[in-house]
Amino acid sequence: GSVPGALAGGMVLGVIESFAGHWLGPQHAITVGFVLMLILLVTRPSGLLGKKGYE
DSSP: OOHHHHHHHHHHHHHHHHHHHHHHHHHHHHHHHHHHHHHHHOTTTTOOOOOOSOO
16 A cells, blocks of 8 residues: 555545535445445555556
């Protein structure tokens, strides 16, 4: 991982959880966060700013 990727991911996750809590109610904000993390781990296992390929 990388520090910029972790910062970007944390900011994106925080903003999305905040909006989800406002629109769907606070009881669903954490669920939306976990679903988002699951989707990102399945689609981008190398991270938000990761590179494709082998070293």
